[in-house]
Amino acid sequence: MKNLSGLPLLTVLVGVLAGLTVPARAQELNVPHSVIxxxxxxxxxxxxxxxxxxxxxxxVSQKREISLGDEIRIAPTDLEHAGRYLAILxxxxxxxxxxxxxxxxxxxxxxxxxxxxxxxxxxxAISGVALLFDHFSNLVLxxxxxxxxxKSPKENLFSKPITTQNGEAWFRTSSGKAAGPVTLTASAxxxxxxxxxxxxxxxxxxxxxxxxxTPHGIExxxxxxxxxxxxxxxxxxxxxxxxxxxxxxxxxxxxxxxxIARARMAVPxxxxxxxxxxxxxxxxxxxxxxx
Amino acid sequence: xxxxxxSLHSMRLVIxxxxxxxxxxxxFPDEPGVAVHLDISKAGPRKVETxxxxxxxxxxxxxxxxxxxxxxxxTSAPLDALFVGPAREWLQQSVSSQQRSGLSTxxxxxxxxxxxxFYSPEGDVIELQDTAEYQTQIMDGQKxxxxxRRTHNFVVLMTPAADRWVIRQLFEVxxx
Numbered sequence: 001m002k003n004l005s006g007l008p009l010l011t012v013l014v015g016v017l018a019g020l021t022v023p024a025r026a027q028e029l030n031v032p033h034s035v036i037x038x039x040x041x042x043x044x045x046x047x048x049x050x051x052x053x054x055x056x057x058x059x060v061s062q063k064r065e066i067s068l069g070d071e072i073r074i075a076p077t078d079l080e081h082a083g084r085y086l087a088i089l090x091x092x093x094x095x096x097x098x099x100x101x102x103x104x105x106x107x108x109x110x111x112x113x114x115x116x117x118x119x120x121x122x123x124x125a126i127s128g129v130a131l132l133f134d135h136f137s138n139l140v141l142x143x144x145x146x147x148x149x150x151k152s153p154k155e156n157l158f159s160k161p162i163t164t165q166n167g168e169a170w171f172r173t174s175s176g177k178a179a180g181p182v183t184l185t186a187s188a189x190x191x192x193x194x195x196x197x198x199x200x201x202x203x204x205x206x207x208x209x210x211x212x213x214t215p216h217g218i219e220x221x222x223x224x225x226x227x228x229x230x231x232x233x234x235x236x237x238x239x240x241x242x243x244x245x246x247x248x249x250x251x252x253x254x255x256x257x258x259x260i261a262r263a264r265m266a267v268p269x270x271x272x273x274x275x276x277x278x279x280x281x282x283x284x285x286x287x288x289x290x291x
Numbered sequence: 292x293x294x295x296x297x298s299l300h301s302m303r304l305v306i307x308x309x310x311x312x313x314x315x316x317x318x319f320p321d322e323p324g325v326a327v328h329l330d331i332s333k334a335g336p337r338k339v340e341t342x343x344x345x346x347x348x349x350x351x352x353x354x355x356x357x358x359x360x361x362x363x364x365x366t367s368a369p370l371d372a373l374f375v376g377p378a379r380e381w382l383q384q385s386v387s388s389q390q391r392s393g394l395s396t397x398x399x400x401x402x403x404x405x406x407x408x409f410y411s412p413e414g415d416v417i418e419l420q421d422t423a424e425y426q427t428q429i430m431d432g433q434k435x436x437x438x439x440r441r442t443h444n445f446v447v448l449m450t451p452a453a454d455r456w457v458i459r460q461l462f463e464v465x466x467x
Contacts, residue, residue, distance in 0.1 A: 054392075058382075059380070083464075165409075168418060172336070
C-alpha cells in the first residue's frame with residue numbers, strides 16, 4: 001500500500017482496469033450459432049487456468065471442470081431436444097453464450113384423420129392434419145411439401161401437395177359415393193403414413209314396408225334399407241314403426257339387422273302402420289278390420 | 292427556482308417509472324407469478340370457442356407455473372398434470388439432470404403473449420406461438436451463475452385430454 005501510494009494516479013488506474021479486463025477476456029466463449037438436433041458441438045474458451053463449464057438447455061443441466069483454452073466438446077446425446085441452450089463459464093465471475101438446436105430431418109409423419117366412419121356424399125366431412133417430427137420427436141418447422149391422397153377402391157377423392165406451415169399441413173375433403181374403406185395417405189419425401197376411414201351409407205332413402213298378420217299380431221318389416229345412392233344402410237340403424245288406430249298410437253323402434261328391420265305390433269284393427277328413420281318417412285300400410 | 296425545476300424533474304421521473312412498471316402490471320391483473328394473454332384471432336381452420344380459449348389460457352398458465360416449480364425445486368411431480376409426450380420427456384430429463392449437477396433454475400415475473408396460429412379442423416391439436424418475457428436465474432447450489440431478463444419465443448403444441456389441455460411440444464426458437 002505504501003509503494004502503491006507513490007505511483008502516479010494514471011498508472012494505478014490503468015493497472016486496475018487491466019486487472020479487471022484480463023479475466024473477462026480469459027473467459028470469452030465461442031459457441032456455434034445453431035446446431036442440428038442429435039449432432040455434437042464444440043465450444044471454445046480463451047485464457048489459462050481452471051474454470052467451471054455449465055450447459056443448460058432442454059433436457060440437460062451439466063457442470064464440469066475444464067481448462068481454459070481447451071476445446072469443450074458437447075456430446076450429441078446432450079443436444080437432442082430443439083430449443084435454446086446456454087453455455088456458462090465461471091472462473092471467478094461467470095460469462096454466458098447461447099445457441100439454438102433446431103430439429104433434424106423429418107423422420108416421422110403424425111397423421112391425424114377424422115372421422116373414423118363417415119356417411120357417403122357429405123361435404124367437407126373428412127379432414128387430415130400432418131405434423132412432421134424428427135428422430136428425436138422435435139417438431140420440424142422447416143417448410144416441407146406433404147402429399148395428401150384420399151382414395152377408395154372405386155374413386156380418387158382427393159390428391160394435393162400442401163406445404164407445411166409452422167410444422168403442420170392439413171386438408172379437408174368430401175366423402176365419396178360408395179360405401180366401403182377409404183385410404184388416406186400423407187407422404188413427405190420418403191416418409192409416409194396411412195389411415196383408413198370407413199365410408200358408410202347415408203340416411204335411409206325410400207323406406208318401404210310390408211306387413212303380415214299372424215296369430216300374435218301384425219308382423220311388419222322393411223324392404224332392404226338403402227341410402228339414396230343404393231348403399232345398404234348399416235345394421236343397427238334404428239327404424240321407428242308407428243301404428244295408429246282409433247284408440248291412439250303405438251311406436252316400436254327396431255334396429256336394422258341384415259339390411260332389414262322387423263317389428264311385431266299387437267294392435268287392434270283397423271290400423272295404419274308407417275315407418276320412419278331420421279327425416280325419412282316410408283309408405284303407410286292400412287290394415288282393415290277382419291269381417 | 293432551481294429547486295422548483297428539480298422537483299418537477301423528480302415528479303416526471305416518478306410518473307415515468309410508474310408508467311413503465313404499473314401499466315404492464317395492470318394489463319395482467321390478478322396473476323402475480325405467471326400472466327398469460329391468449330389471442331385467438333388468427334387461429335384456424337377451426338374457430339376457437341370461448342370456453343376452449345379460457346381453458347387453454349388457464350391450463351397454459353398453470354403449466355408454466357408447474358414448470359417453474361419443478362425446475363426450482365428439482366422435483367418432477369409438478370409436471371405430471373399438464374405435460375405429456377416429448378415436452379414431458381425433456382422436462383423430466385432437465386429435472387433429473389439438475390439433481391445430478393446440483394443446479395436449479397428460477398423463472399419469475401413471467402409475461403406470456405400467446406397467439407393461436409393453428410387449430411385443427413376437429414379440434415384435436417392447437418399450435419401456439421408464445422412471446423414470453425421473464426427473469427431466469429440459474430443457481431449452482433447457493434451461487435448464482437446466470438441471471439437474465441429477456442424475451443423468449445416458444446412454439447407450443449397442446450392437445451385436449453379428458454378435462455384439460457396438455458402441452459405435448461414446447462420449445463424455444465430464435466424468432467417466430
